Amino acid sequence: MSSKELTEQILKKNSFLCVGLDVDIDRIPTYLLSEDDPIFAFNKAIIDATNRFCVAYKPNIAFYEANGVEGWKALEKTINYIHDEFPEMYTIADAKRGDIGNTSRMYAKTFLNDLGFDSVTVAPYMGKDSVEPFLEIENRHAILLALTSNEGSADFQTQKIDGEELYKKVIRTSKTWENAERLMYVVGATRAEYLKEIREIIPENFLLVPGVGAQGGKLEDVCKYGMTKDVGLLVNSSRKIIYASESSNFDEIAGAKAEVLQQQMAEELRQL
Numbered sequence: 701m702s703s704k705e706l707t708e709q710i711l712k713k714n715s716f717l718c719v720g721l722d723v724d725i726d727r728i729p730t731y732l733l734s735e736d737d738p739i740f741a742f743n744k745a746i747i748d749a750t751n752r753f754c755v756a757y758k759p760n761i762a763f764y765e766a767n768g769v770e771g772w773k774a775l776e777k778t779i780n781y782i783h784d785e786f787p788e789m790y791t792i793a794d795a796k797r798g799d800i801g802n803t804s805r806m807y808a809k810t811f812l813n814d815l816g817f818d819s820v821t822v823a824p825y826m827g828k829d830s831v832e833p834f835l836e837i838e839n840r841h842a843i844l845l846a847l848t849s850n851e852g853s854a855d856f857q858t859q860k861i862d863g864e865e866l867y868k869k870v871i872r873t874s875k876t877w878e879n880a881e882r883l884m885y886v887v888g889a890t891r892a893e894y895l896k897e898i899r900e901i902i903p904e905n906f907l908l909v910p911g912v913g914a915q916g917g918k919l920e921d922v923c924k925y926g927m928t929k930d931v932g933l934l935v936n937s938s939r940k941i942i943y944a945s946e947s948s949n950f951d952e953i954a955g956a957k958a959e960v961l962q963q964q965m966a967e968e969l970r971q972l
């Protein structure tokens with residue numbers, strides 16, 4: 701999906717919500733454990749209940765890999781289900797990959813070609829040749845970690861090198877790479893005050909903003925500093941939605957949580 705098509709979806713659904721599918725087998729309702737594929741059964745129920753309120757889904761690959769072959773099968777079924785039933789949905793493989801070019805090309809093949817995700821999150825540490833293989837396919841994105849939501853982001857990302865913070869160097873330098881229009885950036889909602897300066901460097905690229913909800917980031921602040929005339933935001937919430945309830949109607953409750961965020965987003969979009 702192109703950035704333009706994503707913006708159209710956002711305006712159509714009055715939502716820039718991304719629901720994170722971070723499925724921990726130890727946290728799903730126990731009655732689902734008797735299903736053939738409990739992870740897929742959980743995801744299907746969450747997707748069926750939340751799709752009206754969001755424009756994107758972001759399975760975090762770690763939660764699938766942790767279950768070995770069964771986890772990969774559940775991931776494949778989940779992405780196929782989204783493609784078949786909700787083809788208008790933007791999909792993100794939150795895999796945080798990046799290696800020498802020859803290896804990155806294999807990661808890009810897995811997530812963007814074989815599984816058919818619209819995008820994959822990529823760590824920028826190994827530089828240009830580690831990222832460019834993810835930018836080779838039209839209408840696909842690499843989402844580069846810029847300023848992450850965790851405490852450890854202060855260890856390197858906000859440290860200055862030659863007078864400029866490392867995360868700003870990552871953004872400024874990556875802008876010059878081939879197919880840079882296919883880049884999006886991760887900026888944590890817990891770092892919303894940095895968004896103003898980030899927008900001065902990249903006024904147009906989409907930002908994936910995790911950290912609203914369980915990590916305490918505020919949607920209003922993200923919108924105040926990060927929203928562009930074309931919206932330019934995908935705001936992710938995972939645990940606060942998918943684990944909102946452990947009861948048999950967990951999916952309904954998840955849908956209701958997603959709707960609350962969607963309503964707040966609709967209000968922000970009205971002020972555009």
Ligand SMILES: O=c1ccn([C@@H]2O[C@H](COP(=O)(O)O)[C@@H](O)[C@H]2O)c(=O)[nH]1
Nearest residue numbers: 722760848849888910914915937938939
């Ligand atoms: O800076 C980052 C980058 C990625 N994440 C991921 O987003 C979700 C957040 O989950 P919540 O339950 O809504 O806190 C999760 O998959 C993280 O790995 C992030 O939080 N911060």
